[in-house]
Amino acid sequence: MSAPLIWIFTPMIIGGLSFLFFRERTVAAIGGTTSLILAGIALIIPIDEALKIGPISLKIASSAILFGRSLVLTPANAPLLVLVFGMSALWFFGTEAAGVARQLVPYGLIVTALLVASIAVQPFLFAALLIEMAVLVSVPLLSPPDQKPGRGLIRYLIYQTLAMPFILFAGWQLAGVEASPGDLALTVQSTALLGLGFVFLLAIFPLYSWIPQLMEESSPYVVGFLLWILPTIAAIFGMGFLDRYAWLRNSPSLMSGVQVIGLVMLVTGGLWAAFQRDVGRLMAYNTVSETGFILLAIGLTASAGTDLVFLFLIPRGLGLAIWALSLSILKTDDGTHHFKSMQGLARTYPIASGGLTLAALSTTGLPLLAGFPPRLALWEGLAHEDLTMAIWFLVGLLGLLTGAVRMMAVLVTEKEETPWNSKETWVQRAMLGLGMIGLFVLGIFPQVLRPLLDKLPLMFQHLGR
Amino acid sequence: MLILITILLLFAAALTLVILRLTRPEFRFTWVIAVAATFLAWITVLLWQTQIPLSFTLLPWQPANLFSTSPSFSADGLSWPYAVSLVTLALAILLTASAREGFSSSFAWAGSITLCGLGLLAVTAANPLTLAMVWAALDLTELIVMLRTVNEREAGERVVAAFSTRAIGIILLILANVVSSASGKTTEFTSIPPQAGLLLLVAAGLRVGVLPLHLPYSSETSLRRGLGTALRLVTASSSLVLLARIPTASLASPLTPFLLVFACIAALYGGWMWMRAPDELTGRPYWLIGLGALAVASALRGDQSGATAWGVALVLAGGALFLTSVQQIWLNRALLIGAWALSTLPFSLTAVGWQTDVSGLTIFLPLLLAAQALIIAGFIRHALRPSTRASLESQPAWARSVYPFGIILMLLVQLILGFWGWDGAMQTGAWIAGLIASLLTLGLLWATPRLPALNPVRAHWVQPTTASRLDRLYQNLWAVYIWFARISQTISTTLEGEGGIMWALLFLILFVSLIVQRKP
Numbered sequence: 001m002s003a004p005l006i007w008i009f010t011p012m013i014i015g016g017l018s019f020l021f022f023r024e025r026t027v028a029a030i031g032g033t034t035s036l037i038l039a040g041i042a043l044i045i046p047i048d049e050a051l052k053i054g055p056i057s058l059k060i061a062s063s064a065i066l067f068g069r070s071l072v073l074t075p076a077n078a079p080l081l082v083l084v085f086g087m088s089a090l091w092f093f094g095t096e097a098a099g100v101a102r103q104l105v106p107y108g109l110i111v112t113a114l115l116v117a118s119i120a121v122q123p124f125l126f127a128a129l130l131i132e133m134a135v136l137v138s139v140p141l142l143s144p145p146d147q148k149p150g151r152g153l154i155r156y157l158i159y160q161t162l163a164m165p166f167i168l169f170a171g172w173q174l175a176g177v178e179a180s181p182g183d184l185a186l187t188v189q190s191t192a193l194l195g196l197g198f199v200f201l202l203a204i205f206p207l208y209s210w211i212p213q214l215m216e217e218s219s220p221y222v223v224g225f226l227l228w229i230l231p232t233i234a235a236i237f238g239m240g241f242l243d244r245y246a247w248l249r250n251s252p253s254l255m256s257g258v259q260v261i262g263l264v265m266l267v268t269g270g271l272w273a274a275f276q277r278d279v280g281r282l283m284a285y286n287t288v289s290e291t292g293f294i295l296l297a298i299g300l301t302a303s304a305g306t307d308l309v310f311l312f313l314i315p316r317g318l319g320l321a322i323w324a325l326s327l328s329i330l331k332t333d334d335g336t337h338h339f340k341s342m343q344g345l346a347r348t349y350p351i352a353s354g355g356l357t358l359a360a361l362s363t364t365g366l367p368l369l370a371g372f373p374p375r376l377a378l379w380e381g382l383a384h385e386d387l388t389m390a391i392w393f394l395v396g397l398l399g400l401l402t403g404a405v406r407m408m409a410v411l412v413t414e415k416e417e418t419p420w421n422s423k424e425t426w427v428q429r430a431m432l433g434l435g436m437i438g439l440f441v442l443g444i445f446p447q448v449l450r451p452l453l454d455k456l457p458l459m460f461q462h463l464g465r
Numbered sequence: 466m467l468i469l470i471t472i473l474l475l476f477a478a479a480l481t482l483v484i485l486r487l488t489r490p491e492f493r494f495t496w497v498i499a500v501a502a503t504f505l506a507w508i509t510v511l512l513w514q515t516q517i518p519l520s521f522t523l524l525p526w527q528p529a530n531l532f533s534t535s536p537s538f539s540a541d542g543l544s545w546p547y548a549v550s551l552v553t554l555a556l557a558i559l560l561t562a563s564a565r566e567g568f569s570s571s572f573a574w575a576g577s578i579t580l581c582g583l584g585l586l587a588v589t590a591a592n593p594l595t596l597a598m599v600w601a602a603l604d605l606t607e608l609i610v611m612l613r614t615v616n617e618r619e620a621g622e623r624v625v626a627a628f629s630t631r632a633i634g635i636i637l638l639i640l641a642n643v644v645s646s647a648s649g650k651t652t653e654f655t656s657i658p659p660q661a662g663l664l665l666l667v668a669a670g671l672r673v674g675v676l677p678l679h680l681p682y683s684s685e686t687s688l689r690r691g692l693g694t695a696l697r698l699v700t701a702s703s704s705l706v707l708l709a710r711i712p713t714a715s716l717a718s719p720l721t722p723f724l725l726v727f728a729c730i731a732a733l734y735g736g737w738m739w740m741r742a743p744d745e746l747t748g749r750p751y752w753l754i755g756l757g758a759l760a761v762a763s764a765l766r767g768d769q770s771g772a773t774a775w776g777v778a779l780v781l782a783g784g785a786l787f788l789t790s791v792q793q794i795w796l797n798r799a800l801l802i803g804a805w806a807l808s809t810l811p812f813s814l815t816a817v818g819w820q821t822d823v824s825g826l827t828i829f830l831p832l833l834l835a836a837q838a839l840i841i842a843g844f845i846r847h848a849l850r851p852s853t854r855a856s857l858e859s860q861p862a863w864a865r866s867v868y869p870f871g872i873i874l875m876l877l878v879q880l881i882l883g884f885w886g887w888d889g890a891m892q893t894g895a896w897i898a899g900l901i902a903s904l905l906t907l908g909l910l911w912a913t914p915r916l917p918a919l920n921p922v923r924a925h926w927v928q929p930t931t932a933s934r935l936d937r938l939y940q941n942l943w944a945v946y947i948w949f950a951r952i953s954q955t956i957s958t959t960l961e962g963e964g965g966i967m968w969a970l971l972f973l974i975l976f977v978s979l980i981v982q983r984k985p
Contacts, residue, residue: 151961155965155966158966195977199973205972205976206960206968206969206972206973206976207969207973209957209960209961209965209969212957212961213961264976271953272953272957274949274953275946275949275950275953275954304530304531305530307528307530307531308531311528311531346612346621364632365639366601366632366635367594367597367598367600367601367635367639368598368601368602368605369601372598373526373532376532376594376639376642376643377531377532379639379643380533380642380643380646380647381531383643383644383646383647384646384647387644387647390643390644390647394636394640397636398633398636401629401632401633401636402629405625405626405628405629405632408625408628409621409622409625409626412612412621412622412624412625413621413622414621420613444536444598445524446526446527446532447524447525447526447527450527450528453527453528454528
């Protein structure tokens with residue numbers, strides 16, 4: 001048995017098989033349980049080590065060969081697998097409450113498997129191809145066959161596809177840089193190409209216009225899932241480049257550039273969020289800011305190590321899941337999430353409204369909530385390096401706070417006298433309740449993530465050391 | 466450990482009340498359990514005196530390379546009077562509940578106890594990180610309680626607006642923490658650098674309603690006296706305790722005189738509106754603004770004990786007045802102990818109110834004394850005001866016995882704190898300033914029936930007059946917001962429109978060229 005078989009092919013096969021099931025609850029249970037089991041295996045059973053259970057000896061080999069390429073998942077990748085499949089389980093269990101289980105689970109499992117493969121593939125440049133495959137698989141997920149694809153979806157496909165050639169070209173040139181490190185022109189060219197590739201892949205300013213459009217066109221829960229998993233894997237893929245090439249890692253200009261781009265993402269995301277009149281678009285700009293936080297954390301790896309980047313991942317995933325689920329639950333008369341339609345919904349959907357509010361405030365970095373500890377650490381780290389950047393960080397946070405407060409005001413301002421009454425189902429209440437408790441637990445006791453955070457940086461040999 | 470015991474007692478009591486309400490709504494001894502637990506908590510706070518200074522730390526935040534501090538709590542000579550006043554308030558709310566309408570509202574009691582417990586956590590917070598977390602807990606609790614309580618159509622918006630003002634206060638507190646960390650100092654209150662000290666001051670001011678002067682809730686009177694009083698006073702004291710934590714050296718800034726001017730204006734405005742308020746509940750926001758401003762002014766003058774004295778007087782004197790829901794002539798007269806507590810005369814609770822002035826800005830003292838006189842005159846007027854409230858004699862026998870204890874307890878603690886228990890006890894203070902303030906108060910009381918300008922405003926006049934001025938300010942701010950929103954909308958439309966991809970690529974090239982110029 002090999003690790004790629006377990007964590008890449010198994011979810012892909014189960015994803016394919018789950019197309020055969022029609023009950024939402026069954027499909028959600030299949031997706032959630034599969035992911036949970038895979039996370040559990042990654043947590044308990046070591047890779048490349050014999051595990052004796054009575055007379056039985058189990059060993060999970062780390063690699064497998066596919067079409068002449070290796071797929072390698074080393075013991076150092078195990079914490080990442082726990083994180084990815086653990087969070088996927090959360091998203092898949094939530095699909096029943098969001099009413100998108102049959103849509104998200106099959107494709108979601110395949111997308112997750114492909115993205116895990118992108119971490120495992122060697123030579124690692126092939127990751128760009130696997131990410132592109134995941135993007136292509138996500139197209140029917142975002143636009144069912146009977147629906148005309150919207151402008152946001154087309155733009156998503158264009159931008160994500162454009163990333164692939166840039167990264168492949170960059171990789172081709174990077175091999176040359178390794179061979180002749182003194183060739184400055186080649187170095188600059190490869191860095192520029194790599195940068196452009198990631199600008200498209202991570203939807204860096206101003207190439208993120210597809211995110212709010214997609215939020216308006218597709219199910220918020222489905223888009224939320226993709227907005228969680230794609231940037232997470234893309235960021236780890238990018239950190240892989242930094243880990244591999246010392247001249248990239250040690251370039252102060254590059255790290256400083258990453259910080260500036262992160263700050264631009266945070267500030268523009270925050271300012272745009274402050275002026276939105278649609279909760280879906282507000283969520284979109286919050287995710288843009290979230291990407292900004294991660295880029296800022298990557299820019300600080302020289303001083304803070306990679307711990308800070310990983311500290312963001314779980315609160316980000318949890319916050320997005322709660323936000324997306326709450327938005328899927330809130331039903332308006334005209335089916336949109338425009339402020340006018342959502343006025344006073346807190347009285348009929350108090351738990352979903354609470355979920356939206358807490359998720360938005362967590363992104364803002366309100367103390368007690370999961371988003372606070374990583375933002376505090378990042379803000380302090382930035383202030384140590386440059387106080388001006390810390391002030392811009394504040395501007396971004398204030399923008400996000402304005403957006404969150406406006407949304408809250410809309411939700412609680414009733415059109416007419418309406419009594420408090422919860423229209424959520426018990427499954428929805430349970431999922432949102434657990435999620436909100438999770439937000440508080442991670443906000444008050446961030447040390448609960450420590451067992452995972454201690455091991456995650458080990459997947460990089462040089463970065464942050 | 467004692468801190469933890471007190472807080473656990475309060476939270477356990479609140480939780481028990483909620484569970485009993487949900488599982489056994491007919492249970493008859495709910496109130497007794499609440500009073501007993503709160504009384505025990507009160508005793509434990511008194512016991513803190515035997516071990517002060519005391520502290521405890523929650524589990525340290527990890528990884529240690531990312532977090533310079535962890536949530537921790539400590540009690541010293543300045544936080545103890547706040548702690549005792551908050552637990553006294555909780556106990557008084559329960560005792561006086563016996564004479565209030567809707568007596569059997571155990572959710573409201575649980576809410577009041579929880580708020581006082583959170584207030585206790587705030588006043589014992591040992592560093593900005595802990596205080597920010599407790600403030601957030603208080604704000605979320607208040608948000609939920611207010612949204613569940615208010616029924617007016619626009620009240621929800623006002624609740625959210627108040628929440629956002631306080632959230633900005635929290636962000637400023639965290640910014641102070643960040644600035645402190647950036648300057649290489651440990652992120653503790655004791656090592657706050659000057660630039661962060663002023664941020665802390667503004668954070669406290671924003672949360673108590675001093676800076677800027679903002680509109681109070683008009684729906685506040687619809688809240689019950691018990692829960693409403695707990696909400697307002699706990700929030701204010703949890704903010705004002707910060708003033709006692711700011712080291713004097715951290716406030717040495719060229720901006721200090723300007724902030725002192727703001728504080729004087731706020732104190733005079735608060736005092737004036739408080740004195741002319743038609744009743745104590747309508748005037749409650751101005752009470753907070755007036756006394757909060759005096760506390761800020763004391764902090765700016767470098768007087769931590771003075772700031773604490775005003776903050777504690779705000780809770781104890783105000784609490785006694787706001788909890789008085791029935792008429793009894795001797796109790797009304799006893800309330801005048803609150804006026805004594807506010808007088809800054811020797812051995813009063815606020816004796817240290819004007820004692821220290823390291824700022825050298827004595828020029829502002831007359832204005833502050835005038836504000837103090839307005840506040841005391843208003844207090845006396847509201848305490849002795851002929852009222853339409855029901856008389857104590859009309860209450861059930863057991864309520865007649867229990868209710869006065871609640872009020873007397875608040876008054877007694879004010880007297881005791883003048884003599885014992887904290888850094889500002891047993892002080893003669895700046896007695897001349899106290900004497901001047903007292904004479905001014907007497908003058909105001911003499912002049913009130915004689916000068917129409919000093920007479921109380923009719924209830925229905927208060928809100929519209931204030932609202933119209935502030936509404937203009939809000940309208941102007943809204944116009945600026947709309948202007949920026951239009952710009953944002955234009956850019957979004959451009960980027961998301963037909964030619965969006967070309968525009969995006971153009972912006973991208975511009976952006977890259979800017980970065981390249983910045984980092985050659």
